[in-house]
Amino acid sequence: METISKAIAAVGVIAVLLGVAMAYIERHNDDLNLAFIPLILGFVAIFVFFFLIEKRGNDRYGKIKE
Incomplete structure (x- = not known):
């Protein structure tokens, strides 16, 4: 599970960085703005990723009741 969540986090960060790079490139061109797609996916x-971390913590330590 840890390698899966690390991979999901890496894909998310890469997608956000790709979206930012696409937004920068699209800003200087007059093409369609498709930068929101990798940003949303990221x-x-x-x-x-954070949902899996919380679920793993709840499974391992039990749910914290306030």
Whole structure:
């Protein structure tokens, strides 16, 4: 599970960086702005990564009740 969550985090960070790079390139051209696609995918991957971390913590240590 740890290698899967590390891979999901890496893909998310790479997708966000790709989106930022595409936004920079698209800003200087008059093409369609497609930078939001890798940005959205990157943020979804990072959200899934943090969800898996929280789920693993709950499974390992039990849910913390406030």
